[in-house]
Amino acid sequence: MLSIIIGILEQGFIFGIMALGVYISYSILDFPDLSVDGTFPLGAAVSAAMITAGVNPWLALLLSVIAGGIAGAITGILNVKLKITDLLSGILMMTALYSVNYRIAGSPNIFFMGEKTIFTSFSQFIPKLPDVYSRLILIVLIAIAAKLALDWYLKTKSGFLLRSVGSNEGLVITLAQNPGRVKIIGLAVANALVALAGAVNCQRFTQFDVSSGVGTIVMGLAAVIIGTTVFKKVKFLRVTTGVFFGMIIYKTCITIAINSGLNASDMNLVITVLFVLTLVLNTFINKNKKAKGAAANAVIK
Amino acid sequence: MLSLSNIHKTFNPGTPDEKTLFTDFNLNINKNEFVAMVGSNGSGKTTILNVITGGIPVDDGTVMLDGINLTKMADYKRSKRIARVFQDPSAGTCPTMTIFENMSIADNKGKIYGLGHGLNAKRKYFYQSQLEVLGMGLENRLNTPVHSLSGGQRQALALIMATMTTPDLLLLDEHTAALDPKSSDIVMHLTNEIVHQKNITTLMVTHNLRHAIEYGTRSIMMHEGNIVLDISGSKRADYTIDDYLKIFNEISIECGN
Ligand SMILES: Nc1ncnc2c1ncn2[C@@H]1O[C@H](COP(=O)(O)OP(=O)(O)OP(=O)(O)O)[C@@H](O)[C@H]1O
Ligand SMILES: [Mg+2]
Numbered sequence: 001m002l003s004i005i006i007g008i009l010e011q012g013f014i015f016g017i018m019a020l021g022v023y024i025s026y027s028i029l030d031f032p033d034l035s036v037d038g039t040f041p042l043g044a045a046v047s048a049a050m051i052t053a054g055v056n057p058w059l060a061l062l063l064s065v066i067a068g069g070i071a072g073a074i075t076g077i078l079n080v081k082l083k084i085t086d087l088l089s090g091i092l093m094m095t096a097l098y099s100v101n102y103r104i105a106g107s108p109n110i111f112f113m114g115e116k117t118i119f120t121s122f123s124q125f126i127p128k129l130p131d132v133y134s135r136l137i138l139i140v141l142i143a144i145a146a147k148l149a150l151d152w153y154l155k156t157k158s159g160f161l162l163r164s165v166g167s168n169e170g171l172v173i174t175l176a177q178n179p180g181r182v183k184i185i186g187l188a189v190a191n192a193l194v195a196l197a198g199a200v201n202c203q204r205f206t207q208f209d210v211s212s213g214v215g216t217i218v219m220g221l222a223a224v225i226i227g228t229t230v231f232k233k234v235k236f237l238r239v240t241t242g243v244f245f246g247m248i249i250y251k252t253c254i255t256i257a258i259n260s261g262l263n264a265s266d267m268n269l270v271i272t273v274l275f276v277l278t279l280v281l282n283t284f285i286n287k288n289k290k291a292k293g294a295a296a297n298a299v300i301k
Numbered sequence: 302m303l304s305l306s307n308i309h310k311t312f313n314p315g316t317p318d319e320k321t322l323f324t325d326f327n328l329n330i331n332k333n334e335f336v337a338m339v340g341s342n343g344s345g346k347t348t349i350l351n352v353i354t355g356g357i358p359v360d361d362g363t364v365m366l367d368g369i370n371l372t373k374m375a376d377y378k379r380s381k382r383i384a385r386v387f388q389d390p391s392a393g394t395c396p397t398m399t400i401f402e403n404m405s406i407a408d409n410k411g412k413i414y415g416l417g418h419g420l421n422a423k424r425k426y427f428y429q430s431q432l433e434v435l436g437m438g439l440e441n442r443l444n445t446p447v448h449s450l451s452g453g454q455r456q457a458l459a460l461i462m463a464t465m466t467t468p469d470l471l472l473l474d475e476h477t478a479a480l481d482p483k484s485s486d487i488v489m490h491l492t493n494e495i496v497h498q499k500n501i502t503t504l505m506v507t508h509n510l511r512h513a514i515e516y517g518t519r520s521i522m523m524h525e526g527n528i529v530l531d532i533s534g535s536k537r538a539d540y541t542i543d544d545y546l547k548i549f550n551e552i553s554i555e556c557g558n
Contacts, residue, residue: 153416155418155419155420156415156416156417156418156419157406157409157413157414157415157416157417157418157419158414158415158416159419160398160402160405160406160414160419161406161414163395163397163398164395164397164398164406166397167395167396167397168391168392168394168395168396170387170392170393171392171393171394171395171406172377173376173377173380174380174384174385174393174463175380175406175407175409175410175414176377176378176380176381176410176411177377177414178375178377179377
């Protein structure tokens with residue numbers, strides 16, 4: 001039981017980092033970015049290739065993040081410079097990345113059990129602690145660092161521009177800033193976070209699988225929707241915290257579904273069904289809110 | 302200072318919706334002029350502003366600002382010297398950000414939007430004093446997200462944001478139309494003060510004839526993509542609301558209405 005809970009937490013925090021990226025593209029930029037399904041395994045491919053080549057695992061992690069950022073920027077360039085629609089830009093990038101990831105890894109999957117990873121390097125600092133805990137601690141630390149970095153960025157001047165480009169591009173233009181550039185930067189940051197999640201996941205399980213990205217965007221969206229609607233009520237919680245709770249809830253549901261006798265290959269169906277349920281719940285909550293709002297207005301009148 | 306020469310513009314050419322608005326349109330505005338532009342709905346006032354800011358491309362003609370040819374320049378680059386308040390009250394502010402955040406972002410125009418702190422805490426009291434003039438109580442709501450403000454409040458905020466850093470040219474598109482009569486007068490008065498204090502060349506579109514007469518140094522009336530009246534100086538001083546209305550009516554009769 002305890003190992004199941006730890007597994008859920010690990011997955012929740014790793015994929016929560018990915019959901020932070022989806023929060024940027026989907027919520028802040030209003031850009032449904034499907035390249036996420038390719039940048040998650042991109043992060044994994046870069047890490048796996050680097051580690052098997054003997055590169056320091058932390059450096060491998062950094063390179064994964066940079067690769068994700070570049071891929072995100074290219075999605076942005078397809079949309080902004082070449083005027084391809086946002087949805088199609090993401091699909092094209094996702095498709096291209098399948099081949100790119102294969103190239104980087106050199107094969108459809110890599111196993112590198114026993115190689116040095118960020119987890120083996122971290123557990124050396126606290127040798128007394130069992131690996132299960134030290135792994136979880138490291139994952140949580142990386143997740144917190146990613147969340148705080150994003151919180152900080154969104155409060156900078158550059159972050160302010162990012163927030164305004166999604167809700168009012170015209171304002172960015174009147175401020176004499178190039179909205180296309182802001183979008184490209186935003187998508188780069190978003191996919192850098194997604195690739196970070198992919199890299200941490202790959203180093204955690206010491207394996208890379210070229211098709212491991214399928215369904216990433218759906219999970220990310222579900223967590224963002226749960227994080228923004230369900231946890232909106234809780235005032236002191238930021239959305240960037242909410243998405244982690246959202247992802248943990250989501251991963252719990254998946255785990256329950258899989259453990260109740262479904263095959264691992266049923267995963268994508270489970271992910272999809274859960275996502276639809278999330279959407280239904282979301283409209284239900286919003287409707288309730290509107291009804292309440294109307295009631296309040298009636299009282300005022 | 303600003304000159305539009307030989308502007309041609311046809312919307313949706315080659316389709317059933319084809320509409321030719323400007324054929325050889327010309328307009329020159331001198332430095333420090335404060336132009337009040339009136340005209341019927343659909344006469345092309347907003348489109349003129351869009352042509353100046355680069356929001357829509359022209360088919361032919363040139364847009365010059367202080368001897369610089371803007372015709373091919375990207376819209377956001379033109380904004381370095383031009384500020385604008387839109388006809389749509391939600392266009393001039395970012396709804397998901399607070400009043401404080403909106404004012405800070407506007408205050409930074411012309412500088413780099415880097416990794417420094419976005420909120421300009423040093424200028425908080427200055428922002429509050431600016432809002433206080435509006436008499437809308439916004440000075441006590443700095444941390445309110447702008448989407449929860451009314452259209453009129455947003456428009457007033459948009460004016461303050463647009464003039465936070467001094468532009469060379471200010472474009473106002475019915476910026477008081479969304480306001481109640483009292484706020485409308487307050488904002489119009491404030492506009493006049495800002496324009497004079499900062500010596501900003503201004504083109505203001507309005508449907509409020511009283512404002513068009515009371516404020517500004519030159520009046521222009523538009524009709525179907527043409528300037529039908531352009532007066533300034535003593536001739537303008539003699540014009541009354543009735544005179545404007547008379548021209549309005551004459552135009553309508555010519556059109557057979
Ligand atoms: N992007 C566009 N596509 C097609 N037609 C347009 C476009 N922009 C403006 N028009 C047309 O050009 C004409 C002038 O529009 P414009 O918005 O400039 O009028 P206006 O003088 O600002 O009117 P109002 O007083 O109602 O704001 C209208 O007939 C309008 O339908
Ligand atoms: Mg108009």
